[in-house]
Amino acid sequence: MYRLGLEAGGWAVDVAHDGESGLSQALADPPALILLDLLLPRMDGFEVLRRLRSNASTQDIPVLVVSNASGLGGREEEARKMGIVDWMVKANTTPATLASRVGRILAAD
Numbered sequence: 001m002y003r004l005g006l007e008a009g010g011w012a013v014d015v016a017h018d019g020e021s022g023l024s025q026a027l028a029d030p031p032a033l034i035l036l037d038l039l040l041p042r043m044d045g046f047e048v049l050r051r052l053r054s055n056a057s058t059q060d061i062p063v064l065v066v067s068n069a070s071g072l073g074g075r076e077e078e079a080r081k082m083g084i085v086d087w088m089v090k091a092n093t094t095p096a097t098l099a100s101r102v103g104r105i106l107a108a109d
Helices: 002-008 019-028 045-053 075-081 095-108
Strands: 034-036 063-067 086-089
Touching: 002 095, 019 034, 019 045, 034 045, 045 063, 045 075, 063 095, 075 086, 086 095
Parallel strands: 034 063, 063 086
Antiparallel strands: none
16 A cells, blocks of 8 residues: 555655564665555564664665554664664554655655
8 A cells, every 4th residue: 555655756666574584674775765654574673773773774764664563662762773764653644644754755865
């Protein structure tokens, strides 16, 4: 659903279905922006974010959290301290809203 909306906006989108794959993709071919869910199999989003920030080739990539991890009490602040550009609740985010936010982030970068 989000992928189609972003592609319709003209962006190329690569998808990873777990944290390890996403991290590997980002390290192999650093993208302009990473949309990160925190609730991922094989490696959670916080570990992905820690590893992205500790690698010179990915440390400055903007990361937008899009997750239903609202029950993680206090973790949003932790993610913000790790340098995310924003936190969006997936259940409240339409493809158009996400595309608009992505456009603003990339225009500012």
